[in-house]
Amino acid sequence: MTRTEPATGPAPHLLSVTGLTKTHSTDGARVRAVRGVDLNVARGEFVAVTGTSGAGKSTLLHLLGGLERPDSGRIALDGRRVDDLSEARWAVLRRRRIGIVFQFFNLVSTLTVADNIELPALLAGRTPRQARASREEFVGRLGLGGKENSLPGDLAGGEQQRVALARALVNEPDLLLADEPTGSLDGKGTREVIRLLTELHQQGQTIVLVTHDARVASAADRVISFYDGRITDDTTLDTTDQHRAAAADIVKLTG
């Protein structure tokens, strides 16, 4: 890949964002969706961005994935500036270094599970043999064994999102972005996706996720509250058992 800036040693952050802004214009009305965001994400971190709908959190994620362009500000991936890349370069970046999953899965409905997962590997220039090997690995890791020849429409929501995760991960991206990944799933599907994201994180995957579901957010190490286009709180969750007693107290039945 062409470097737009010379790399000077390992970057301190995998993702580094400064002064990011984005205004949407709909029917003449201007909505400031992202109003000056600074954010650093270290390699291996699992960050959840939460907030009400309309707070601008999905726009933020789209900017991080190059699906929308910022009005101003700077995004660096692994120390290299990427916000000024062309569409084509962003497409390459998303194929190789940034995997994205969406609320409605966005799978290719006419392709089998196996083909959906292999497609990005083939597009990234890997041989069919390599693509198949990676697909087999991720089918195993995401518990999709036996579903390879199914079409997405024949699967439950939770399974479709697992296929989308496998597709996003097949090229082993540095960064996984997830936009409301449980937003269209039932309780069971949600639990499944939370469990998988937690496992992927434990295996070292860097994840930035947008969600309005606190159960999903609490699986992350770090939770950012996003309100009216701005970060209003940024907290690292407690990973000790300090809150266990209080949690046990909540489920205490009094009859």
Add this chain to the structure above:
Amino acid sequence: MRLPLLALLAAGPAHGYELKQGLEKLFGAAYPQPNIGQIYVTLGRLEKAGLIAGQDIVQPDRPNKRIYELTEAGRESVDAWFEEPSPTPRVRDDFFMKLALAPRTGRADQVTLINKQRRHYLNLMRALSKLAAGEDQDNRIAQLLIEGASLHLQADLDWLERCQEELE
């Protein structure tokens, strides 16, 4: 604990230790178990109130055990319990008092209070998820208990966001 014990006895006579085991099996480890002493005390009170009747069973090599069964009055209590809707959950009034009074006192900032409370809830949510993960996945009652707690907490978090929207 009175009514759950009565409800367990509606299935048939049992002694204190069996009732303890019944509760544990049903609700799993997430539910802080009553100790056997509490159960005996409660059974004593229920018996005094005429809702259950106890009978000592002589065991040759061990202390006697007392088997309890539901009386007619006890059965009526259980029926009445199932008949009545349960009380509504209450809002977190202590936090709301803080939030409402903060501006008058000048001693705390509302947004800081909201953020602090949100952090607390998120940590609790994480602890609940851990409880759920540690619990037997096939114990549907225990999983539903934890899921119920999570959904209450989610509602509290949503409400914090509403507070933030209105007050900021």
